């Protein structure tokens with residue numbers, strides 16, 4: 156794992172965006188795995204800015220989002236569909252048919268998970284996967300547990316995760332209990348992974364996962380230690396406990 160420590164969130168966002176642009180420049184039809192949440196917001200803003208300046212072309216890029224809440228429609232302001240279009244897709248030139256986000260209101264959720272994996276397989280694998288990290292070490296919504304599931308599946312969100320995500324909801328009870336998430340297998344098959352972490356609330360888990368000497372389903376992010384091409388861009392606050 157390559158660790159790059161930057162001064163602050165602004166620098167993290169710029170560096171992450173440049174990392175993505177470089178990959179798209181090398182491979183214009185990049186298959187890009189995307190995350191939501193607080194951490195990549197600045198990166199999306201920066202990518203939009205670079206697009207507006209003509210520095211990057213998304214016309215051939217294909218995207219797959221990591222996850223979506225079960226039960227929220229794409230129009231719901233708390234859905235990851237809504238987040239992705241508002242913060243990124245509606246500002247760039249990606250063709251709508253190249254965008255993939257699990258459908259949280261599919262009639263047959265199991266089938267939705269299966270077809271999501273099939274769609275990814277059409278491209279063989281993800282070229283660059285962007286990840287955030289949960290304070291409990293989750294990546295995507297692969298929560299700590301006795302086992303981790305390899306393919307796209309429905310997962311029950313931990314209380315910790317629901318609490319962390321409640322900041323986006325008016326009422327904490329509204330945070331959905333279940334989400335569709337890409338599995339660890341799909342994430343680990345990505346050619347390259349870029350993990351972003353910012354702020355002091357991530358310091359403990361960052362130090363813990365980078366310091367692991369074994370992989371453990373109790374810390375899903377620890378699996379990144381055995382992936383051949385992972386870069387972590389971490390700001391000083393999140394890096395402060397790394398030994």
Ligand code: F6R
Nearest residue numbers: 190191192193194287288289295
């Ligand atoms: C979001 C996702 C999650 C988040 C993680 C960190 O698509 O897959 O794993 O990356 O929960 O969230 P923030 O960035 O809000 O701290």
